[in-house]
Amino acid sequence: MCKEMSNVKSEKALLRNYYRKLRNSIPEDEKERLDELIFQRIISNSLYNECKILLIYYSVNSEVDTLRLIKHALSIGKTIALPRCNADRTMSFYKINSLDNLEISAYGISEPAEDFDMLISIFDGALCIVPALAFDKNGYRLGYGGGYYDRFLSTHEKINTLGICYSVCLADNLIREEHDISIDYLLTEKDFVEVCNG
DSSP states (O other): OOHHHHHHHHHHHHHHHHHHHHHHTSOHHHHHHHHHHHHHHHHTSHHHHHOSEEEOOOOOTTSOOOHHHHHHHHHTTOEEEEEEEOTTSOEEEEEOSSGGGEEEOTTSOEEEOOOGGGBOOOOTTEEEEEOOSEEETTSOEEOOSSOHHHHHHHTOTTSEEEEEOOGGGEESOOOOOTTOOOOSEEEOSSOEEEOOOO
């Protein structure tokens, strides 16, 4: 690994630590308030209401809560799919009909069972809610380092992508690498923006 790449990796690791601590420091009652504001913004947005398939992750720890959005999507009969990580460091999305379709992965994350009848292979009209520790105003994200979403989105460029985060985790510019993928839209408890990139 060249020195420049090593420096980028080190800087990203420091930023991950910073934003993880920042997010963890939000008091529980404030987090609940922010989660509700973000939830209301999403369900009133045409991106959500008009999408044919919702690709969404099951939030953990101090991430923006997605469970209420999953429950809402299920309650209105929207097609919804969650990611499952594969051994080759890719991920696949499987449709779920209820939260009973989920199981706990080796990483302690709720993910869908590997049921190939529920595997999503056509993504026309899909909206993908993308997780991150932080986003910047150009739509780039500071992920968790696994590269799963970058690999997935690089092969499914027509999927609409929506990044959600708390406004304190929205930066002006984040360090990025050549393989990093920009998302299309950003939503916080305060703002919704269509990213203008390049």
